[in-house]
Amino acid sequence: MSLLPEFEYKRPESLEEFLHLLSDYKGDAMILAGGTDLLPRIKMGLKNPDLIIDIKNIDGLSYVKDEGKNVRIGALTIIYEIIKSKIIKDKYPALHEAATLTASENLQQRGTIGGNILQDTRCLYYNKPESWRKSFNPCFKTGGEICNAARGGKKCFAVYCGDLAPALISLGASVCLLGKKGEKEMPLKDIFSGDGKFPFSLSSDELIKNIIIPSDEMRGGYEKLRMRKSIDYPVVNIALSMDAGDKGRLVVGSAGANPLIYDFSSSEELRQIPEKAQNDMSTVNNMYLSPLYRKNMVGVLSDKVIERVLAS
Ligand SMILES: Cc1cc2nc3c(=O)[nH]c(=O)nc-3n(C[C@H](O)[C@H](O)[C@H](O)COP(=O)(O)OP(=O)(O)OC[C@H]3O[C@@H](n4cnc5c(N)ncnc54)[C@H](O)[C@@H]3O)c2cc1C
Incomplete structure (x- = not known):
């Protein structure tokens, strides 16, 4: 697993601040909670957000x-x-x-x-490091037009x-x-x-x-x-x-x-x-x-x- 790439990181303290951040932002933003699904995906190069909005500091969402x-x-x-x-x-x-x-x-x-x-969907051909995935053509989920798991498949499985x-x-x-x-x-x-x-x-x-x-x-x-x-x-x-x-x-x-x-x-x-x-x-x-x-x-x-x- 590789290092995290660079991205902007914001940690709003309230839902109002969260909504402001999202509406003002023009790039690709993603929400981070515990990070146990998202961070491994970013490290594997499966997601590449410009901004991470960490919502853990927002009060009143845990009960x-x-x-x-x-x-x-x-x-x-x-x-x-x-x-x-x-x-x-x-x-x-x-x-x-x-x-x-x-x-x-x-x-x-x-x-x-x-x-x-x-949490995002998983596949044996997708949840792999970038170096491993390079030996296959890009699939539907990585921006290509094929399914590596079901050859001839017309959608992502x-x-x-x-x-x-x-x-x-x-x-x-x-x-x-x-x-x-x-x-x-x-x-x-x-x-x-x-x-x-x-x-x-x-x-x-x-x-x-x-x-x-x-x-x-x-x-x-x-x-x-x-x-x-x-x-x-x-x-x-x-x-x-x-x-x-x-x-x-x-x-x-x-x-x-x-x-x-x-x-x-x-x-x-x-x-x-x-x-x-x-x-x-x-x-x-x-x-x-x-x-x-x-x-x-x-x-x-x-x-x-x-x-x-x-x-x-
Ligand atoms: C080794 C390993 C084993 C695992 N085993 C299991 C398992 O057995 N069963 C299982 O179900 N999961 C498993 N997981 C996946 C993961 O740990 C859990 O699903 C966990 O509950 C994800 O929560 P999180 O807060 O860490 O999510 P995050 O990683 O923070 O977020 C996951 C996704 O949800 C979005 N998101 C998070 N919160 C919100 C919100 N409130 N509103 C909108 N979007 C939001 C994020 O943008 C992201 O796309 C495993 C993970 C690992 C690394």
Whole structure:
């Protein structure tokens, strides 16, 4: 991994200052929270911003609050605080388990929920140092017109490997976005574009301010397949949340550029999802472990979490 290139660095103290900085700036600016996803990408030459806006000094963006109708989580809340939160542990088992299995404890101490949600997609041919990538032609994600993982592919198949978004989507979470035009709320599932090259539909001047989860207590669970159990991205991850009447949502992550979402309204319907999800899983060979093995593990892990949650 090489040294960081030069860029301008600003650290606003308030959201007003942040918005001013963005609206006045003419070049390519990027938001930095914990930096655990962004900085390795800059060092690998995958991102090259002119300006980094470090939002960690902005007060009032780190909290987990029960507001009665909803639970609200500030975008700068670190993953470790999510694991420790009694509200989350008691109400949202899928999110609690997902946070516990995210990366490693040192990354949980630094990485934020906002940065976790907006981490970029990954590919075996893309998340590599510049010297390694030079032996391949530029792909869709690096500005070219081909996919190195799926020869003949007409789009970028890079995979979204976040742990928290599938769990949050299973809970019906929304995000509150702040931009020059003010605040707006949208379902978290709708920020995914489905395109590996530009995985989010947010504009570059929008900030996630907080995440909103309906406050109903849910049953649920989370299963994750990863290469190294001590620290690693998911290669398959399954989140399940359901209410007392067996109505809910199962979400499959690391299946493509966006999580796959399956709603159900009874345990019978839920039991039919694993086979369908397994068939829907992408077959592009762009992650560790073969596509066929990962496909099969979608079924295995979905069955596992379903049986565990139904028995609880
Ligand atoms: C070795 C290693 C292992 C990892 N394993 C996992 C894993 O198992 N599971 C997993 O999910 N992740 C994993 N990660 C990725 C990363 O550590 C986490 O996703 C982390 O939560 C990212 O948060 P951050 O605050 O550091 O994000 P940053 O790096 O600061 O930001 C990530 C992206 O989000 C944008 N951003 C950040 N906050 C906001 C905001 N509030 N509004 C708008 N844009 C924002 C940034 O501009 C950037 O594009 C791993 C990383 C490493 C280096």
